[in-house]
Amino acid sequence: MHRTEGNIAEIEFLYREHGPALLLFAQAVTGERGRAQDAVHQVFLKLLEKGSLSQVVDKKAYLFACVRNAALNDSKLRDRNTPLEPDSAWFRPPDRDYTGEQNLRRALEALPNEQRQVMVLHIWGELTFSQISELLGLSSNTVASRYRYALAKLRDSMFAKENYCAYF
Amino acid sequence: MPTFDDERFEAYLKRFRPLVPEPLPAVEPSLRARRAVALGAWAAAAVAILVLGALTLHIRTNRAHIAETAESVGNPERLQGSQPLTMQSANALMAKAPSFKAMVDGMSFRSQAVPLPKGKRSAVAVLGKEKIKL
Numbered sequence: 001m002h003r004t005e006g007n008i009a010e011i012e013f014l015y016r017e018h019g020p021a022l023l024l025f026a027q028a029v030t031g032e033r034g035r036a037q038d039a040v041h042q043v044f045l046k047l048l049e050k051g052s053l054s055q056v057v058d059k060k061a062y063l064f065a066c067v068r069n070a071a072l073n074d075s076k077l078r079d080r081n082t083p084l085e086p087d088s089a090w091f092r093p094p095d096r097d098y099t100g101e102q103n104l105r106r107a108l109e110a111l112p113n114e115q116r117q118v119m120v121l122h123i124w125g126e127l128t129f130s131q132i133s134e135l136l137g138l139s140s141n142t143v144a145s146r147y148r149y150a151l152a153k154l155r156d157s158m159f160a161k162e163n164y165c166a167y168f
Numbered sequence: 169m170p171t172f173d174d175e176r177f178e179a180y181l182k183r184f185r186p187l188v189p190e191p192l193p194a195v196e197p198s199l200r201a202r203r204a205v206a207l208g209a210w211a212a213a214a215v216a217i218l219v220l221g222a223l224t225l226h227i228r229t230n231r232a233h234i235a236e237t238a239e240s241v242g243n244p245e246r247l248q249g250s251q252p253l254t255m256q257s258a259n260a261l262m263a264k265a266p267s268f269k270a271m272v273d274g275m276s277f278r279s280q281a282v283p284l285p286k287g288k289r290s291a292v293a294v295l296g297k298e299k300i301k302l
Binding site for chain 2: 011012015019022024037048089090091092093094100104123124150154
């Protein structure tokens with residue numbers, strides 16, 4: 001497979017388009033922004049070396065799978081129980097809602113790893129349950145179930161009873 | 169089945185955009201650099217070929233000139249003129265002369281025979297005529 005201007009432009013476009021969600025997903029897996037960044041870069045640099053994604057049918061799902069593998073490989077080399085970084089931001093908050101960003105991050109951190117991955121893939125990666133099930137090697141029902149649990153936990157963690165209606 | 173609350177909560181979550189990753193490390197420049205190197209290599213090869221061609225041509229021309237000069241210098245008859253004896257002409261004589269005698273004859277210094285102005289004499293000639301007692 002040869003590198004051409006077209007292939008490089010396509011890969012760069014995919015990086016711009018899905019880079020933020022891929023980075024967030026890698027952060028959800030590794031728990032560390034630096035390692036997440038490395039995993040995403042590693043995947044895209046390999047793609048640039050190989051030259052093309054033309055044979056891949058579902059490019060977005062493929063990229064998430066690659067980033068997951070890279071992040072897990074990296075995690076195998078290090079301590080897999082590394083806690084998530086408490087102070088590094090994961091999101092660009094709407095209307096400078098930094099408290100909301102911190103609440104969301106903490107709520108995500110509190111989720112079990114497998115639920116957190118499903119959550120990030122569905123909400124910010126915009127993958128369907130079917131795509132996620134293929135990516136994680138689970139049934140669609142399991143994925144949907146994990147998602148429902150995660151969503152409920154996230155809502156409970158983010159909003160105490162008194163400000164439950166903050167987002168309405 | 170997602171409830172209405174779930175959908176609104178999802179919409180709320182999506183308002184938080186993930187951070188943009190850092191740009192890929194020097195992908196574009198490295199490609200350009202490789203192209204520049206390739207282009208430079210081609211240019212260098214072309215220049216090398218031109219230089220070699222020019223050098224070959226120059227050497228051939230020089231060889232022809234040297235051969236021509238050697239031939240002309242090597243001719244003993246050419247020494248009969250007024251040109252001074254040099255190492256080059258002596259070598260040519262040694263190579264070309266038919267015998268040792270002919271070579272020595274050819275190498276003998278010739279008088280310059282510069283005509284003196286009227287009323288003047290050569291000091292060498294005067295000294296040559298004087299009988300000096302030692």
